[in-house]
Amino acid sequence: MFILGLLVWTLIAGTEYFLYPVFGWVMFVAVFYWILTLFFLIIYMTMTYTRIPQVPWTTVGLCFNGSAFLLYFIAAIVDACAVTKELDSHNYNSWAASSFFAFVVTSCYGGNAYFSFVSWRSRTLQ
Secondary structure, three states: OHHHHHHHHHHHHOOOHHHOHHHHHHHHHHHHHHHHHHHHHHHHHOOHHHOOOOOOHHHHHHHHHHHHHHHHHHHHHHHHHHOOOOOOHHHHHHHHHHHHHHHHHHHHHHHHHHHHHHHHHHHHOO
16 A cells, blocks of 8 residues: 555656646645555554554554545545546646556555454454
8 A cells, every 4th residue: 555655646746737736636645645654654563552552543543544545535536537638648647547546545545444443343342
């Protein structure tokens, strides 16, 4: 998911996306969640979460993955709707590829949100 998210925003960043506000929104969502994913990856790899037991990590994971799924889904739809050859044929392939990868990342976050919900649900039932 980390690499796929990187692909989404680098494919857009390599174009003149700043001329079209739609791609600014997609860039915001992609970069924001890429940075947060990196942050949580470092927290889990260093096992920092074990040193901060006051934080309900299952709830944090559920909220993170759920919000990432929702905002990435909106960004992927907006990205796909904005990609047309008439808009700028020079950047068409990059924008089309970013749209594809945005949907792939959306499905990854959706799967993570589901498993986070299952984990959260099992902890609240105990």
